[in-house]
Amino acid sequence: MAPTIDSKVPPLHDLPTPEPESPMRSRKPYRFSTLCATVENPDQKDQYGSSSVPIYQSATFKGVGNAYDYSRSGNPTRSHLEHHIAKISSAAHAMTVSSGMAALDIILRLLKPGDEIIAGDDLYGGTNRLLTYIRAHVGVIVHHVDTTDPTSVLPFIHPTKTAMVLLESPTNPLLKIADIAAISKDVKERAPDAVIVVDNTMMSPYLQRPLEHGADIVYDSATKYLSGHHDLMAGVITCNRDDLKKQMAFTINSVGNALAPNDCFLLLRGTKTLALRMDRQQATSQLVATYLHGLGFRTHYPGLPDHPGREIHARIAAGNGAVLSFETGDKELSERVVGGARLWGISVSFGCVNSLISMPCVMSHASIDPATRAARGLPEDLIRLCVGIEDPVDLIDDLEHALIDAGAIKFDAQQNKYTRVVPSTNDALNRAVEKLGMDGPDEHEWFVSAPGKVILFGEHAVVHGATAVAASVDLRCYGLTSPRGDGTLSVHFADIDDFYHEWDIEALPWDAVTPLGAGEEHPEVLDQALIDAISAGPLGHIGEETKHAKTASLAFLYMYLMLSYARRPSFHFTARATLPVGAGLGSSASYSTCAASALLLVNRAIALPPPSAPTSTGSDVPHVHISHQGRRFIPPRTAEHVNRWAFVAEKILHGNPSGVDNSVAVFGGALAYTRAGFALGGKAGMEPIQGFKSLKFLLTNSMVPRDTKKLVAGVGALKDSEPDLVDGILKAIQEISIEARRALADPELSRTEVLSVLSALIDENHRHLVTLEVSHPTLETIRSTTAAAPYELSTKLTGAGGGGCAVTLVPDNFRDTALNDLMIALRGEKFVPYLTSVGGSGLGVLSPYAPPNLGPAHDNGVPGQVTPPQTPNMTPRASMGDPALRLAFEKQSGAQLAQWADRLGRWLYV
Numbered sequence: 001m002a003p004t005i006d007s008k009v010p011p012l013h014d015l016p017t018p019e020p021e022s023p024m025r026s027r028k029p030y031r032f033s034t035l036c037a038t039v040e041n042p043d044q045k046d047q048y049g050s051s052s053v054p055i056y057q058s059a060t061f062k063g064v065g066n067a068y069d070y071s072r073s074g075n076p077t078r079s080h081l082e083h084h085i086a087k088i089s090s091a092a093h094a095m096t097v098s099s100g101m102a103a104l105d106i107i108l109r110l111l112k113p114g115d116e117i118i119a120g121d122d123l124y125g126g127t128n129r130l131l132t133y134i135r136a137h138v139g140v141i142v143h144h145v146d147t148t149d150p151t152s153v154l155p156f157i158h159p160t161k162t163a164m165v166l167l168e169s170p171t172n173p174l175l176k177i178a179d180i181a182a183i184s185k186d187v188k189e190r191a192p193d194a195v196i197v198v199d200n201t202m203m204s205p206y207l208q209r210p211l212e213h214g215a216d217i218v219y220d221s222a223t224k225y226l227s228g229h230h231d232l233m234a235g236v237i238t239c240n241r242d243d244l245k246k247q248m249a250f251t252i253n254s255v256g257n258a259l260a261p262n263d264c265f266l267l268l269r270g271t272k273t274l275a276l277r278m279d280r281q282q283a284t285s286q287l288v289a290t291y292l293h294g295l296g297f298r299t300h301y302p303g304l305p306d307h308p309g310r311e312i313h314a315r316i317a318a319g320n321g322a323v324l325s326f327e328t329g330d331k332e333l334s335e336r337v338v339g340g341a342r343l344w345g346i347s348v349s350f351g352c353v354n355s356l357i358s359m360p361c362v363m364s365h366a367s368i369d370p371a372t373r374a375a376r377g378l379p380e381d382l383i384r385l386c387v388g389i390e391d392p393v394d395l396i397d398d399l400e401h402a403l404i405d406a407g408a409i410k411f412d413a414q415q416n417k418y419t420r421v422v423p424s425t426n427d428a429l430n431r432a433v434e435k436l437g438m439d440g441p442d443e444h445e446w447f448v449s450a451p452g453k454v455i456l457f458g459e460h461a462v463v464h465g466a467t468a469v470a471a472s473v474d475l476r477c478y479g480l481t482s483p484r485g486d487g488t489l490s491v492h493f494a495d496i497d498d499f500y501h502e503w504d505i506e507a508l509p510w511d512a513v514t515p516l517g518a519g520e521e522h523p524e525v526l527d528q529a530l531i532d533a534i535s536a537g538p539l540g541h542i543g544e545e546t547k548h549a550k551t552a553s554l555a556f557l558y559m560y561l562m563l564s565y566a567r568r569p570s571f572h573f574t575a576r577a578t579l580p581v582g583a584g585l586g587s588s589a590s591y592s593t594c595a596a597s598a599l600l601l602v603n604r605a606i607a608l609p610p611p612s613a614p615t616s617t618g619s620d621v622p623h624v625h626i627s628h629q630g631r632r633f634i635p636p637r638t639a640e641h642v643n644r645w646a647f648v649a650e651k652i653l654h655g656n657p658s659g660v661d662n663s664v665a666v667f668g669g670a671l672a673y674t675r676a677g678f679a680l681g682g683k684a685g686m687e688p689i690q691g692f693k694s695l696k697f698l699l700t701n702s703m704v705p706r707d708t709k710k711l712v713a714g715v716g717a718l719k720d721s722e723p724d725l726v727d728g729i730l731k732a733i734q735e736i737s738i739e740a741r742r743a744l745a746d747p748e749l750s751r752t753e754v755l756s757v758l759s760a761l762i763d764e765n766h767r768h769l770v771t772l773e774v775s776h777p778t779l780e781t782i783r784s785t786t787a788a789a790p791y792e793l794s795t796k797l798t799g800a801g802g803g804g805c806a807v808t809l810v811p812d813n814f815r816d817t818a819l820n821d822l823m824i825a826l827r828g829e830k831f832v833p834y835l836t837s838v839g840g841s842g843l844g845v846l847s848p849y850a851p852p853n854l855g856p857a858h859d860n861g862v863p864g865q866v867t868p869p870q871t872p873n874m875t876p877r878a879s880m881g882d883p884a885l886r887l888a889f890e891k892q893s894g895a896q897l898a899q900w901a902d903r904l905g906r907w908l909y910v
């Protein structure tokens with residue numbers, strides 16, 4: 001067990017020669033551990049010769065014009081510490097602040113709005129969070145790239161705009177290596193003013209000194225190895241450039257986050273043993289990594305012979321550090337291992353003298369959503385070990401006990417040693433199935449669908465903060481992505497003039513995109529510059545005669561450019577609906593939901609969870625169980641993510657949507673929806689409504705085309721010109737929604753009473769909409785036809801009005817013959833009635849866990865039965881990437897579409 005750093009071998013880089021130089025013979029520079037242990041500052045001799053630096057626990061210093069006046073600006077204990085840190089880092093300057101994140105904050109304040117940063121895509125979560133913040137609040141543009149491949153940085157370097165490059169190596173917890181030297185060189189050649197910043201926390205100045213490899217600024221969370229005892233929080237910044245030091249010192253003094261005297265003392269004490277601790281910790285890490293690797297676990301540690309970045313790391317660093325990670329092959333198994341350890345403490349952070357064990361996906365990285373974790377290749381079963389200074393024999397023994405107790409290893413009598421137990425086929429199969437969602441989307445045909453909606457109460461008023469009562473209808477939009485792989489992106493909107501268009505992906509206006517950081521959400525406001533660039537570029541030559549398809553394309557391309565910035569997949573997207581388009585039934589929201597979910601799936605920004613474990617059915621093929629007929633399979637968090645993007649598309653299509661339509665399209669069911677930030681009373685958000693599903697509605701399409709955007713804008717204009725009138729109506733509509741919900745929830749009311757309350761409210765709500773000037777003569781005709789004897793039903797416009805659809809409540813005891821007659825009467829007036837059920841499922845995705853059943857000509861599955869890949873090693877893509885689905889989808893007749901889609905396989909719903 002030879003330590004990687006041999007104390008007899010001189011360190012990688014020369015350190016200052018001891019002063020004064022002996023006149024007798026020249027002296028060799030002190031080695032690192034000597035420098036660590038020797039805290040001496042010739043400029044700051046202690047008056048009593050104290051061997052330990054005193055703590056100047058004083059906020060102020062008396063006198064004028066002295067070296068110190070106020071501890072925010074300077075403190076003698078801190079000066080000692082900073083001198084010491086600069087010395088052991090071979091740096092001209094060191095500054096110490098209250099945490100590692102505070103250090104990064106100081107560094108990021110070198111930037112100004114419009115500057116661009118290139119950063120890794122596998123950064124520490126806290127770094128990511130701060131970058132997201134400055135992106136939103138400072139207007140700095142952040143490009144996340146895979147820094148393990150230096151060439152991936154090149155396309156993002158701009159000679160003047162690139163202001164900073166932020167690197168970590170090795171990364172935490174996957175121990176990926178970035179070639180700091182090569183990247184620094186490439187950046188300096190192309191953008192000489194860019195500042196290269198390295199987070200060196202995983203290595204400490206003992207093992208890696210990035211300033212010597214081209215970095216301009218290095219920072220460490222000194223909470224970790226530098227202090228070593230998990231008894232303080234601190235951050236250090238080192239650099240050689242005087243100008244950078246001056247700017248950062250100015251910010252530290254201005255904001256007042258310099259390290260407090262007591263913590264300076266503790267950190268100074270900790271650094272004295274840095275080399276000693278690190279030698280022991282990394283020597284044990286090598287043993288532990290070799291042990292796990294030998295058992296057959298996939299182990300990540302740069303000291304292992306098969307580590308992909310090993311050579312680069314060896315060139316830049318002088319040791320492999322004391323953090324490693326390994327995979328057991330099964331998340332639950334990993335949880336058992338972690339739970340079974342005694343000596344290894346379950347905790348976040350690292351660098352302490354005590355050994356720690358954790359599962360990043362459950363702990364330190366749990367704030368990153370599972371899809372993003374998966375997209376970054378962070379295995380859910382990963383266990384991270386942070387090795388301390390305990391006896392290596394005890395540490396390995398404790399780990400071995402935990403592995404045995406968890407069932408991860410067992411004794412093999414033949415080989416006379418412990419060997420890894422490969423998780424059962426079921427576990428492995430689950431993982432293979434899980435991977436399918438993440439690994440193969442480019443080659444997979446994703447088929448999604450989302451319902452339209454009917455608003456029973458509150459349309460228009462919901463835009464201005466009132467609550468709307470709405471439910472999904474059984475008419476849906478369907479969206480299908482099919483791989484192309486030819487550098488082209490294409491769309492086909494079958495319902496809008498059969499519009500087909502394709503674009504060369506590289507020719508899209510990528511320059512106009514401000515990519516979102518990992519895990520970052522789209523801002524509230526659309527990026528108008530991007531909309532302008534798309535409208536002038538890829539859509540510039542599309543005429544106004546196809547303006548509806550043009551807007552649908554705009555929404556699609558906008559989301560593609562934002563979501564596909566890093567991957568740029570080439571595929572085709574077809575949208576088709578059984579819903580009437582532009583008739584007030586939320587076709588735009590169901591289209592937006594399909595486009596958003598399809599783009600998120602293709603770009604791996606969302607993933608479907610694996611189905612529960614397959615069980616043996618006695619046949620050779622195990623069957624995956626999906627409960628609830630596929631309902632509630634898509635988790636709420638994923639649904640919310642889709643909903644946010646569907647809302648982005650709705651904003652492009654509608655200008656100022658309330659969000660009710662897309663929320664119903666995604667979540668399905670019946671909802672009371674109140675827009676955030678506008679609420680007239682009560683709280684914003686959405687609540688499911690019970691008692692809605694059994695209601696029967698007749699929808700009648702007036703066949704008068706209208707434009708939601710214009711109608712919503714018209715009500716907005718009326719609100720501006722006649723605020724009292726409109727405010728009164730908004731309040732009245734809010735009361736109607738409250739009353740309707742109360743009636744639906746009231747156990748004292750009989751069914752007949754509920755229906756009669758709702759009918760009265762329908763009439764009342766319609767009258768208010770007439771005052772808001774959004775009715776239409778045809779809607780009034782539908783109202784009078786349905787209200788006339790013998791029908792006597794209540795009807796109101798639904799959606800934006802101005803034409804489009806009307807909704808009529810049909811009581812339970814309304815006879816079928818009467819309904820039939822009414823529909824004939826409406827058809828006679830050239831209207832199109834639909835009987836619809838409400839409250840069905842929201843967003844659905846055709847299960848990717850079985851090939852679609854395309855009928856006898858494609859004998860590849862049994863409808864309704866989910867058949868997982870037969871062995872974990874099978875590449876499911878092979879059976880999935882068949883664009884046959886596209887051909888079949890496009891040729892279905894409108895009348896057959898819903899049934900055909902249903903029979904394709906198992907649909908997984910929100």
Ligand SMILES: Nc1ncnc2c1ncn2[C@@H]1O[C@H](COP(=O)(O)OP(=O)(O)O)[C@@H](O)[C@H]1O
Nearest residue numbers: 548552575577582583584585586587588591708
């Ligand atoms: N199936 C579809 N395919 C493509 N775009 C669609 C589809 N359905 C709706 N859209 C888009 O939404 C617009 C209709 O929005 P809107 O006027 O609000 O009607 P609705 O009341 O049905 O939501 C269309 O002009 C088109 O841009």
Ligand SMILES: C[C@@](O)(CCOP(=O)(O)O)CC(=O)O
Nearest residue numbers: 459460584586657658799800
């Ligand atoms: C008028 C409004 O309340 C509903 C619009 O529905 P539709 O687009 O007409 O289906 C607008 C909105 O809520 O965004």
